Structure formats: structure tokens, C-alpha cells
Amino acid sequence: MSIKLxxxxxxxxxxxxxxxVVTAKVLAAAAxxxxxxxxxxxxxxxxxxVAADKTAADxxAVxxxxxAVxxEADRVxxxxxxxxxxxxxxxxxxxxxxxxxxxxxxxTAQTAAETARDTAFASMxxxxxxAAGIAATTNGQHFIVxxxxxxxxxxxxxxxxxxxxxxxxLTS
Numbered sequence: 001m002s003i004k005l006x007x008x009x010x011x012x013x014x015x016x017x018x019x020x021v022v023t024a025k026v027l028a029a030a031a032x033x034x035x036x037x038x039x040x041x042x043x044x045x046x047x048x049x050v051a052a053d054k055t056a057a058d059x060x061a062v063x064x065x066x067x068a069v070x071x072e073a074d075r076v077x078x079x080x081x082x083x084x085x086x087x088x089x090x091x092x093x094x095x096x097x098x099x100x101x102x103x104x105x106x107x108t109a110q111t112a113a114e115t116a117r118d119t120a121f122a123s124m125x126x127x128x129x130x131a132a133g134i135a136a137t138t139n140g141q142h143f144i145v146x147x148x149x150x151x152x153x154x155x156x157x158x159x160x161x162x163x164x165x166x167x168x169x170l171t172s
Contacts (some may be wrong), residue, residue, distance in 0.1 A: 130154060130161035146171060 126144045127133040133143035137156040142164070144151050153167035 124153070126151070134159055134161055 124142050124144050125133065125136055126146060127136060128146060130145055133145055133154055134156055137143050139156055139158050141156050142153055143156065144153050145161075149171055151169050151171045153164040154161040155164060
């Protein structure tokens with residue numbers, strides 16, 4: 001700010017304390033400028049406070065969004081656990097069915113083996129003694145001798161009855 005003082009040439013100003021007037025005007029202008037500066041500082045401080053509040057609100061919004069993401073991740077994990085539980089139940093049921101099928105297969109195989117044994121026995125001659133079996137067969141032929149409640153398979157080996165190891169069965 002500038003203060004201008006105009007006087008007429010060769011005239012004298014009297015009764016006016018120019019220094020006091022100028023000082024007062026300068027002080028008033030400085031006070032006005034200081035008040036304006038203080039208002040600007042207060043406005044800037046208010047803007048900083050508003051920005052800080054907005055930043056805090058934005059941070060809260062981010063935290064809320066992160067919580068929502070975590071909740072959805074928990075829901076996905078729960079769904080995956082439920083799917084796995086269902087798969088485990090299906091696998092358990094399948095295992096039980098497989099075990100039942102295997103048992104049925106084993107029983108069928110046992111029946112087939114018993115039928116094959118019975119057919120083999122039927123095709124071989126059955127005798128009351130080894131001497132009767134040797135007399136009725138030729139070299140290399142098999143025969144069965146009933147001995148109480150068991151039967152034993154023999155091989156006619158050049159007129160000698162050789163018991164077949166593992167070929168002794170219950171007949172009753």
C-alpha cells in the first residue's frame with residue numbers, strides 16, 4: 001500500500017501532523033492486512049480439518065470394504081468346506097458300495113472254485129482205498145479216496161499212490 005500526500009507548490013501545511021496521520025493510516029492498513037491474513041490462515045486450517053475428516057471417512061470406508069471382502073472370503077471357504085463334506089460323504093458311500101461289490105465278487109469266486117472242485121471230483125474216480133484207486137487208474141491219472149468225512153486226491157505214479165499236497169477236502 002502506498003500513501004500519497006499532495007501539497008500545493010510553495011505552500012505550507014500547518015496544523016497537521018503528517019507523520020501521525022501517515023503512521024495511523026499505515027497501522028490501519030497493516031491491521032487490515034493482518035486480519036485478512038489471519039482469516040486466510042483460519043480458512044486454510046478449516047480446509048485442512050475438513051480434508052482430515054474426509055481422509056478419516058475414506059479410511060473407514062476402506063476398512064469397511066476390507067471387512068466385506070473378508071466376510072465374502074469366509075463365505076467362500078464355508079461353501080468349499082460344504083462341498084468337500086459332500087464329496088467325503090459320496091466317497092464313503094462309494095467305498096461301502098465298492099466293499100459290498102468286492103464281497104459279492106469274492107463269494108461268487110468261492111462258489112465257482114467249489115463248483116470246479118466238485119466237477120473235478122466228479123470227473124475223477126472216487127474209491128474207498130488207495131489200492132482200489134491204483135487198480136482202477138493208469139499211470140499219471142488222478143483219483144480220490146474217501147477217508148471218513150474227508151477226501152484226499154492222489155496221483156497214480158507208476159502204480160504208487162502219491163497224495164497231492166493241499167488236495168484234502170471235507171466231504172460232508
